Amino acid sequence: MIASAHLRDEILQMKRRRQLYSAAILVLLVAIMVGGYGQANEMNSGGFIGGLSKFFDYPGEIVAEAWDAGVAFPALLWRFLPALIETLNIAAVATILGGLGAMVFAFLGASNLNVWPPMVPVARRITDVMRAFPELIVALFLIFVLGTSPIPAMIAVAFHTTGALGKQFSEVNENIDTRAVEGLGACGASWFQRMRFAVLPQVLPNYLSYFMLRFEINVRASAILGFVGAGGIGSELRRTIGWGQGAGDETAALFVLLIMSIFLIDQLSSWMRQRIAQAEALT
């Protein structure tokens, strides 16, 4: 009896401590949010309350100007299509090149594949650093050296992609079933054959799924980088927004193109990832 009462006390005490921790974390969160928003509001050049009424002004203005453009609006969409294609190209090439680079680092950085053991920590640190570099920094630097062109943005996005996908790919590599590799090794398969027939079939579906997700993220990143001078739809946006009033229809056209393409790619990538996951579940 005494033992159970003791246990009960202990459980109650633990419960109380947990509640205390939860309450402390909650208070901390609320404090961060309230204090943070207060601070942010103060640092902003326009206030929140004052801006709230103006929130719909800009979208309204754009929509009105687009409405006024009438039948000319689809023509505007057509005119800006090359810019959109350029942004998509930046994202696609960056994802492909970054993905290839990531595969190299993923194989070097996976501790279970024994590609070259001393390289494992090195490859991991390299991907960590590449991942930490915001695309903006690399892009601005390359624009300075190479001039305004889509290439700086492409390299910048590819650089970050290598780091981001490199980490995800190497986690995939580390979670594979090594029995297949060992089985092939026992048959006398070479390293290349073990990778080709035991590792790649296991990892490629997951790679593809991460790849699609990254492509979607990269389309957004490429659009933003255009805004700092890397070409594509972002630089068109900066131009039309810089003109201020009167270019609202063009801005609206660019918004529509960007939102539509992001939406489509988003749907496509989640559909493909679902398909891959289902195919995985079946096997």
Added chain:
Amino acid sequence: MSVTGLEMDSSLMPHRTGVMRSVRRTSRIGFTILGLVLVYLTYTWFAFDVPALINSAKPERAALLATDAVAHKVHVTRLLRRGTTAIAIEGERTATYETPPDWVAVEGERLTIDLEDGYTVTMLATSLTFDVPDYGLIRVSVQDGRVITELPPGKKPDWLRATDAKFDARPDLGRRVQVSRAKIEVHRYFLGWENFFFPFRSPLQAYSAGELLDLALSDEEIEPGTSNLRLILDTFWSNPDWQHGNVFIALLETLLMAVLGTFTAAFVALPLAFLAARNFTPSGPVRFVVRRFFDFVRGIDMLIWSLIFIRSFGLGPLTGALAIAFTDTGTLGKLFSEALENIDRRQVEGVNATGASRLQTYRFGVIPQILPIFISQGFYYLESNTRSATVIGALGAGGIGLMLVETIKTSRDWENTLYIIILTVLLVIAMDALSTRLRRRLTGDR
């Protein structure tokens, strides 16, 4: 895979052909995809106009930037019209030497500047001689508003440009001599960041680290009325060349955007996710509306949200935080609702069976199951948003991104740019480490 040398069971033969056929088929698909990728890359090679880019690239800018980022230069400048000479770090008036450093010898109008490794410049009233090892003596003078250059015999090296208006010699990255109608300027580079801690004029400049520590602890005040520690911190903080204070505030702004944006998104997305999950909201239309709302805010993208918010709320961290919050409400909402649809019903039913109310069922049956996903995704996005916040900042929302764009645009003090880059990357790495650690702690993962 060759199996020669092995005795093959004939009953396995048909099986083997089947396997080989499927292997060949997948190889073929693989090679087709590779081929398509190559075709696509070739197309983009021309779409991006890489050949033109290679022609117009300025690799010397990268070298210049690299040296300038890790080194600083001291200008020796003679203004010909006024006849004055000044020696200053980076040519800044606030960092002018009162007495010339030991590598400059002054005898009246005549200045002898030692540029190391045998390079010497002798500057006279309106002319100079530049002694270059393995090349010879270059004479430059300014007469009747023209720059006249006399080169040693032989081919003109490509690091040297001389016209009537300007003479510019840069034998390597460590030294440079320029003459124009109005002034003569000699640069000598030194490794390291100049005046990183204290401004040039500050009395603290002369102290070493140990002496500073002693100074901070001593009672003898350099400036009466302020404690030494305070003086040291204030001088460091308000260093005009490096602007440590402003850089720190900008970093804080970026961090604020990321933290506020992510937290807001997470806490708005969680309740909405219940409305989008099939097992919590039986009503189809409600689910449809909430899901399309997630798609909508996510699809508009941070770029457009920040442009809209800049218009209404002005520049600043609030704008960035709201842009992040809106976009990520969509992303996190979608993730959370998927997680909610995959929870284990048994735990919910078990709590329900004890007679718990609806709220209690959520609290004890549902929340514990999705809390790990909530926390891990939240922290993952916190780290990724720290990076996004730098980019949004560059669009005009402020913070470290804007500061970076500005220093690069002025393209004068690359060491400042490098300093900001290092701090930004460190911030991202720190956020990454912190979020990974908290994620593991709170979710008990690994």
